[in-house]
Amino acid sequence: MKILILCGSPHKNGTTNALAEALISGIDQSRHEVEKIQLAEKKIAPCLGCEYCKRNDGACVQKDDMAALLPSVLAADVIVFVSPIYYFGFNAQLKAVIDRFYAVNARLKLQTQKKAILLTAGGGKEEWIPDGIFANYHTMLRYLNWTSLGQICALNCHVKDQLAQTTCLEQAKELGRSL
Numbered sequence: 001m002k003i004l005i006l007c008g009s010p011h012k013n014g015t016t017n018a019l020a021e022a023l024i025s026g027i028d029q030s031r032h033e034v035e036k037i038q039l040a041e042k043k044i045a046p047c048l049g050c051e052y053c054k055r056n057d058g059a060c061v062q063k064d065d066m067a068a069l070l071p072s073v074l075a076a077d078v079i080v081f082v083s084p085i086y087y088f089g090f091n092a093q094l095k096a097v098i099d100r101f102y103a104v105n106a107r108l109k110l111q112t113q114k115k116a117i118l119l120t121a122g123g124g125k126e127e128w129i130p131d132g133i134f135a136n137y138h139t140m141l142r143y144l145n146w147t148s149l150g151q152i153c154a155l156n157c158h159v160k161d162q163l164a165q166t167t168c169l170e171q172a173k174e175l176g177r178s179l
């Protein structure tokens, strides 16, 4: 399978990238192709909602790094959404990419074999902290006709080192192994 890992955090060495690395360490890379993209290093502007893409066969009026990312999105069998919780949802770098899926909505919705995973973390420790990001993720998958293979949220983790007090790294590795 082609596994595309979209990392939204600006912290290349942070909590959610550590979860992504743990997932990757479990993946059998002799069987699967893994591509990990640091979205904070890309220039991907928010959707303008201008509908240019609807009149121009999915082409976006904004000429930025999304054009190079889209073929990977379309080709992936599994997309791993990796984001810190920012104000109870995806962070802006990842949300901008998801919003730009709009240009190819119709094609993505026909890819009903596609699978997804959510890896996230938050500084708060209350169990309701990820309610918003979980709801966004599952509603998005329902709309796209994709299936979730799992979600992991590390709570009480302001920084990567706090992951050691959780079982999330082991869970992520196990999820990678299961692919």
Ligand SMILES: Cc1cc2nc3c(=O)[nH]c(=O)nc-3n(C[C@H](O)[C@H](O)[C@H](O)COP(=O)(O)O)c2cc1C
Binding pocket: 009, 010, 011, 013, 014, 015, 016, 017, 083, 084, 085, 086, 087, 088, 089, 121, 122, 123, 124, 125, 129, 157, 158, 159, 160
């Ligand atoms: C702008 C901003 C918003 C945040 N919002 C939340 C939040 O709503 N809930 C929460 O539990 N943690 C929140 N946090 C904490 C981060 O989710 C947490 O520090 C996470 O481990 C960062 O992951 P990273 O190192 O992968 O970027 C926020 C942090 C920032 C900088």
